[in-house]
Amino acid sequence: MEKVFVVFADTEKKEEEELEFLELVKACDFQIEAIFSQLLKSITLKTYIGSGKCLEIQEALQDSDISYIIFHQDLTPLQIRNLEALFHVPVMDRSELILAIFSRRAKSPAAKLxxxxxQLKKMLPRLIGSNTQLSRQGGSGFNKGSGxxxxxxxxxxxxxxxxxxDRELxxxxxxxxxxxKAREKNALPLVALVGYTNAGKSTILNRVLTHCKGKEEKKVLEKDMLFATLDTSIRQIQLPHGHSFLLSDTVGFISHLPHELIKAFHSTLEEVRYADLLLQVVDASSKQHNQHIDITMxxxxxxxxxxxxxxxxYNKCDKTSYTHPQIQNHHLYLCAKDDKEVDYLIQKITETLFPEKKVEMFLPYTQYNIYSYLKEHAHILKxxxxxxxxxxxxxxxxxxxxKYKDFIQKVFPE
Structure with a gap:
């Protein structure tokens, strides 16, 4: 396990953000050797932190075998270059740390690309003078000329x-x-799980899947850590009375998500745009859950x-004083690990996706394919x-x- 120093430096103390950042560092499988904090009056243009804090880190490096120095803040290419020249250790900022986590967790070809x-788009601006070796004159091969x-x-x-x-993407x-388009032909509504990272989206997908007698092997990874899963997973959920819908699990959001990542994952995240319903999962036990909602929105x-x-x-209500399970308009309070409480969620999804009318239909035998479809997707009484x-x-x-109003003979009053 690689050892790292972590540096917090800002104009105000942000304890919740710092705790979250330490979880990000651990999520990248780094061992934190020391934490350095500085409350800044103003940011130093060349090194972000002040000269005194730089000296303190230099002294600590003499007795440590450190792989990286990781800053909580995003740094400019100039600041990273100056800090690396000063410490003789690679410096990583917040965006690079998140990119490193994503790089280690990516499984599918799409996520890897x-x-x-x-990462390449983040690296490009840092090339400018980032290494004296880069100023050497090139020779033959890929370059245009010896000059x-x-x-x-x-x-x-x-x-x-x-x-x-980008062409592959x-x-x-x-x-x-x-x-x-193939899914749209099946006329199955799409429900997308969205929300802050580690709020419990994968847990909810698995509980809904097993509650509706889905196959065990269709479960997705669920783990109490930031960005446990990156790849979008879509599962078909079979409800009672023949109703079905598709449930999609997406990558979690986080504050200051690197712009490069949002752009890179845009084509994956755009699947959310085609959803009929979004389920925003919130960690109710977090003191910053309202801020997490704002970041998700x-x-x-x-x-x-x-x-x-x-x-x-509002998930993880078992760790709060909220009464659960309960439904208040479009807000649900529950503990996703309790299968009984998932009933409330499934009930609300069903009511939202499938507001039903009681009707009487007549289908000629020549339309038997419609009858087969209704047996699968509707609740036939008699x-x-x-x-x-x-x-x-x-x-x-x-x-x-x-779709089939021409075959309806009677609509019963609600």
């Missing part, structure tokens, strides 16, 4: 790789578009998904075989009502 794209500097050569290589990765985006606005109907799920077709009394949702 998205993170590589973000081209190594810096320009490296920059061109990175730009070339960025273009290559566009191909994957086209594949997702095709898959999305801000990220949804960035990807154009803020206007989709939403249920807010049916009668007649000479020219089937008479059915059933509950249907608005989507089915609009």
């Amino acid at each position: 998205q993170i590589e794209s973000a 081209e500097k190594q810096l320009e050569l490296d920059r061109r290589r990175i730009k070339s790789r960025i273009s290559e990765v 566009k191909k994957l985006a086209t594949q997702r578009k095709t898959q999305r 801000d990220t949804l606005r960035q990807i154009g998904a803020a206007d989709i109907p939403m249920l807010i799920i 049916e009668k075989q007649e000479e020219e077709g089937i008479s059915i009394c059933l509950y249907i949702n608005d989507r089915i009502y609009k």
Whole structure:
């Protein structure tokens, strides 16, 4: 396990943010050897922290085998370069730490490419004078001529790789578009889990899946740590009375999520834009849960998904004084690890997605395919075989009502 120093330096003390950042460092499998804090009157342009704190870190480095010095804040390329020249140890800022976590957790080809794209775009501005070696004159090979500097050569290589990765991502985006159209043909509504990292999205997906008798192997990884899962997972959920919907688990959000990551994951996150319903999962036990809601909403606005109907799920209520389970309009209070409390969530999803009308339909035998569809997607109360077709009394949702209204003979009052 690599050893690191962690540096907190800001104009005001932010204890909750610092605790969260330490969890990020641990999530990257780093061992924290020492923590340095400084309350700044103003930021030092060259090194962000003051000269006294720089000297303190230098002295601590003499007796330590440190792989990285990690800053809680985002630093400029100039500050990183100056700090690395001073400490002779690689310096990592907040954005780079998050990118490193994502890089270690990525499983799917799409996630790996998205993170590589973000890392390359983050690296590019740092090339400027980042190493004296980059100022050497280049020779033959990839460069245009012997007069081209190594810096320009490296920059061109990175730009070339960025273009290559972006082309691959566009191909994957086209594949997702095709898959999305196939799902839309099945007329299954899409529900997307969104929210701050480690709020319990994966736990909720697994509980809903098992509650509705889904296959055990369809479960996703759930772990009490930041960014435990990165890849988007979609599962079909079969509800009682034949209703079905798709439930999607997405990457968690966090404050100051690197701009490069938002751009890189835009094509994945845009799946959220096509959801019929969003489930924003909130860690009710966090003192900053209201801030987490604001960060989630801000990220949804960035990807154009803020206007989709939403249920807010206050999870981990067993660690709070909230009464649970309970439903208050579009707010649900529960503990996702309690299977009985998941009933409330499934009930609310069903009411939201499938507001039902009781109707009577007549289907000619030539339309038997519609009858088969209704058996799977509607709640049939009774049916009668007649000479020219089937008479059915059933509950249907608005989507089915609009699709097969020509066959409806009677709508019962609510």
